[in-house]
Amino acid sequence: MKSDLARIVGDEHVLDPTAQYLDDASAASGVHGRADVVVRPGSADEVSAVVRWCYEHDVAIVPRGGGTGYAGGAVPLDGGVVLALERLRAIRSFDPLLWRMEVEAGVLTSTVARLARENGLLYPPDPGAAESSHIGGNAATNAGGPHAFKYGVTGAWITGLEAVVAPGELVQLGGPVRKDVAGYDLRSLLIGSEGTLGIITAVWLRLMPAPETALPVAAAFTDARAGAAAIEAVMASGVIPAAIEYLDAGSVDAAAATFPAPLDDERRFLLLVEADGTRAGAEHAVGELREALGDAVVHAPVTPADVRAFWEWRSAVSHAVTATRGGKLSEDVAVPVDRLAEAIEETVAIGERHGLEACSWGHAGDGNLHSTFLLSPGDEDERERADAAAHDLFAMAIRLGGTVSGEHGIGLLKNGQLRHQWAPAAVALHRSVKEALDPKGLLNPGKKLP
């Protein structure tokens, strides 16, 4: 195996597997991978040749981006080849005046965002680990983030994909053209498919002129019900907020110490709402939002430094929650926005039923909760109860008309959930599509589908 693969990518790019290539962010949940070899192709053609070799030799292929996923999607289960895309780092083209960019899969999300920003543009998707996640991984998982409320998830910004499909063909699905109904939307089919239908090697991105200003407002409420009522008031204000985020009481308790404004003990449910646009436009919109939020407003940063500090604090909420007990099990269910308060309350109730402290925060406008159970590292009994609690959480999301994953994906960890969320006929469709595109079942086996 090694010598064949070395002939394709060069000796120095065929490596023995190390944790760096076997684990992702799910390692915190005790998930560790096992592979035979790590291959680091240097071009899309080499990816194609590696896939072709694997497909001929019945060897499993686990594509790997930045390894920042929470669902174990990049973790090899049972040997095979880890196909690391980190050397595909070319910015193939960038036309700021035309609001578009073509980049290879291994380019960091933060690089895309920075290039756009330096040219007066915005690449809106802002998933949590942008400093280390790859744009290809973002595409493969259809990553979200706070600003997906106004701007949509990663897929909304991809006009075309280059990908390797079985048994090793390099194909182009879409391109720089912004509208195309000539074929089936295979681009969207691969986006979010977590490497189980093909290996994304490059993406064409569309961009937009950067808003001049973004002005967030934080408002504090007594509980989730009051917060949810405020969300409806915000949605009735006529403004389209750039983001509507929330933290419930448990999350606020974990993160309040570093919040840039005082928070009182009676109002521990936080809404973070942002308006963006021209300076005048954003200021006008923030006025409308303040009216909708009334006297609940507790903080409204204005200077760029304060706004940045505000969002850095928001990004650190997950770490602050972990720090409470040293460990956590966090899921990313989503529900219709009118069921959000129910889902937030029930997260805590599910925790109580399993003897676990629970909290949640997340993308309120999209009904997307990061429902979390606090854990002491190494406590196996607690871990098992958390797994059981997570199952109750998934059942709740489905009962409320939602999904077991709003943005992290199914990967390995939620693999059994698909058949609870989808009717048998819909699961059968998934199975048919998988068999059509990966007849040997070698593309990221054991992920996404049961």
Add this chain to the structure above:
Amino acid sequence: MKSDLARIVGDEHVLDPTAQYLDDASAASGVHGRADVVVRPGSADEVSAVVRWCYEHDVAIVPRGGGTGYAGGAVPLDGGVVLALERLRAIRSFDPLLWRMEVEAGVLTSTVARLARENGLLYPPDPGAAESSHIGGNAATNAGGPHAFKYGVTGAWITGLEAVVAPGELVQLGGPVRKDVAGYDLRSLLIGSEGTLGIITAVWLRLMPAPETALPVAAAFTDARAGAAAIEAVMASGVIPAAIEYLDAGSVDAAAATFPAPLDDERRFLLLVEADGTRAGAEHAVGELREALGDAVVHAPVTPADVRAFWEWRSAVSHAVTATRGGKLSEDVAVPVDRLAEAIEETVAIGERHGLEACSWGHAGDGNLHSTFLLSPGDEDERERADAAAHDLFAMAIRLGGTVSGEHGIGLLKNGQLRHQWAPAAVALHRSVKEALDPKGLLNPGKKLP
């Protein structure tokens, strides 16, 4: 056949085929359908039962919405059942405060738009025949329109589908939840698949608060090159226009008489650019657009009545071009926006090569041309030359990195083009997906795929 189907939908909803159910807008190109029977189910369950019966009896199924398509997608080729969705007209739910609506496939696009508007909301997609097209047909073709530049095509506003798939299963793909990465994006796979993978029976739509104001500006240039340079200036202005439309000289000649402002003879290339938002925001943005367009601005309506008249004039351009000679062949190729001027010029040159008068207009910001050859009705020789010219047009679009269809779809009329645009491996993927979802090939046979 009739008695079996009558048992499902009732006697009065099994009809002998008439032109109303056999032709669509492609009838102007001489395309007429042939079917055995028309069935008008009254519910999604009846659609399911009809499809199940057809699948069991190897009978082709041609789903039909408003019949406004230009590609012959709703035209039955060789017998079978026309499945008309016009009785599926329920607004299943409408939550204006939550910016969402669930409607059945047969609801008119204009009804969706009106309901949204009456509640302070906007359903942005604005395909040409909104007064008669169905929302289900819009979804099945992923219909576009002028405002797709800022707001995206139909699919961008669909969070979930209800559809009947082979051999007659009613499935739900997505729903009211705004983010969902639990499964494959089968929703997007069905959107734009022109009824060849399943029959859409209902859609969940997301909506947005309506902009307070929309202010269009028209600017006139000497030729397409100057107009294209102005598009780049507009894109560099920092404003995201709601629409960037164009008319070339031939189209202006056809439509100038009713244009609400005088146009001089030297500047016959028109750009129509619109800014929307709050009144102050739109006024500010229009100021930026005017600066980018310089002294080319010829018209800038401000009152709602004048703005409406302006867009009504724009909608009538296609009819005005037809009126020039009594007939036309119009295609909807799209190219990367930096190749737009080339595509506009080449449309005219292709016409000349085939002895045909040609012009184009369309969605400039999306690089989407309605490239058109003028015809005299009944002149068969001209019609044949126009068909040959259309083939050159498709080849040009592909050579420029574009697509043979930006928004009308492939249907019947462009059916052979797929293999020119897509590489063999990509065509094979299409074929695999079709076989996976429609193993008997009974769903709208002869459409989309060769």
